[in-house]
Amino acid sequence: MNEINSSFRGMGSILAIESSCDETAASVCVDGKILSNIIASQEVHAKYGGVVPELASRAHMQHIVAVVDAALKKAQCQLEDIDAIAFTQAPGLIGSLLVGAQFAKSLSLALNIPLIAVHHMQAHVLANLIADPKPSFPFLCLTVSGGHTQIVLCESPANLEVIGQTIDDAAGEAFDKTAKILGLPYPGGPLIDKYAKQGNAKAYKFPEPQIPGLDFSFSGLKTSILYFIQNAGSSVVYKETFVATEEERKQFIEKNLADICASVQERIISILLNKLKKASEQTGIKNICIAGGVSANSGLRNGLTSMGEKSGWKTFIPAFEYCTDNAAMIAITGYYKFLEKDFADLGVSPTARAEW
Ligand code: KG4
Ligand code: ZN
Numbered sequence: 001m002n003e004i005n006s007s008f009r010g011m012g013s014i015l016a017i018e019s020s021c022d023e024t025a026a027s028v029c030v031d032g033k034i035l036s037n038i039i040a041s042q043e044v045h046a047k048y049g050g051v052v053p054e055l056a057s058r059a060h061m062q063h064i065v066a067v068v069d070a071a072l073k074k075a076q077c078q079l080e081d082i083d084a085i086a087f088t089q090a091p092g093l094i095g096s097l098l099v100g101a102q103f104a105k106s107l108s109l110a111l112n113i114p115l116i117a118v119h120h121m122q123a124h125v126l127a128n129l130i131a132d133p134k135p136s137f138p139f140l141c142l143t144v145s146g147g148h149t150q151i152v153l154c155e156s157p158a159n160l161e162v163i164g165q166t167i168d169d170a171a172g173e174a175f176d177k178t179a180k181i182l183g184l185p186y187p188g189g190p191l192i193d194k195y196a197k198q199g200n201a202k203a204y205k206f207p208e209p210q211i212p213g214l215d216f217s218f219s220g221l222k223t224s225i226l227y228f229i230q231n232a233g234s235s236v237v238y239k240e241t242f243v244a245t246e247e248e249r250k251q252f253i254e255k256n257l258a259d260i261c262a263s264v265q266e267r268i269i270s271i272l273l274n275k276l277k278k279a280s281e282q283t284g285i286k287n288i289c290i291a292g293g294v295s296a297n298s299g300l301r302n303g304l305t306s307m308g309e310k311s312g313w314k315t316f317i318p319a320f321e322y323c324t325d326n327a328a329m330i331a332i333t334g335y336y337k338f339l340e341k342d343f344a345d346l347g348v349s350p351t352a353r354a355e356w
Pocket of ligand 1: 021144145146147148171172173175176187188189190193292293294295296297298323324325
């Protein structure tokens with residue numbers, strides 16, 4: 001595959017594959033250090049306003065060989081140097097998961113090395129163990145992605161417990177659906193982040209849901225944003241008392257895009273951070289991490305840092321490349337499973353939905 005043979009075998013060298021949604025990714029981790037993190041994003045979905053599952057699995061098949069090859073090259077190693085193959089087993093799009101799972105199983109069989117099945121959401125949490133400084137256990141992690149919003153209590157790499165989660169939409173969906181209402185392309189989270197930087201977060205006030213315990217809800221917020229835009233920001237914002245014309249809505253959005261984005265983002269962040277604060281108070285844990293695609297949001301990153309300073313927390317925020325979907329997080333999780341000899345057999349199947 002390449003000329004350089006550095007022989008990492010025996011040092012816990014893991015090749016990891018991630019293919020749960022619309023990124024085909026591979027990474028090599030040796031002795032707990034990430035040596036490569038290659039991601040091929042699928043542009044094909046942009047014009048459909050969301051991920052098209054059938055197109056995603058086809059694109060994974062097209063990309064996977066080149067992505068794995070690039071990950072090995074960047075790490076300056078060869079397949080023969082690898083001790084185990086880790087792959088995302090769940091949750092995700094079933095057709096996409098199948099491509100990565102079959103590829104990983106074939107490599108495991110051909111190289112006669114162990115196979116490691118990784119839960120994508122656990123891997124998002126353990127992305128916090130990739131770079132120094134690392135959180136010490138126990139820590140809390142707010143995991144916010146396109147499909148999940150969770151507060152996870154982490155006692156060790158193998159002992160993770162979900163202590164709060166969304167009862168309807170995920171935080172990433174709140175960003176993406178707001179973007180869709182505003183006529184922005186998918187995925188809208190990064191664009192809302194961008195426009196919010198130029199806007200006034202106090203311009204509009206959206207409601208904060210009153211959900212007991214450590215659970216979240218974002219569907220009410222989505223509805224209030226929809227009515228707000230349908231009414232072109234008229235003062236009665238949460239009822240269908242007045243429906244503006246298409247033209248009025250367009251002009252309202254155009255004129256106030258930055259303020260709308262900043263105000264929506266502010267509310268999503270306050271919902272997330274208020275629950276995280278409650279979780280810290282309830283558990284007494286002050287090592288606090290964030291993870292998942294939405295943790296790339298600059299407002300959330302700043303908000304966590306300033307709440308951490310006020311509350312005496314030690315906060316940990318993964319580098320951008322380890323927040324959104326990537327294979328380095330699968331590799332580091334695979335490494336800890338390798339140390340525990342937590343291997344899967346070749347009969348393991350990917351699953352679209354999976355508790356842990
Ligand atoms: O973790 P991830 O890459 O994929 C899933 O496992 O779902 O998360 C994707 C989500 C999308 O909803 C995307 O809009 C959101 O993360 N996201 C952001 C930002 N970057 C990605 N949301 C807000 N601000 C960002 N900068
Ligand atoms: Zn993810």
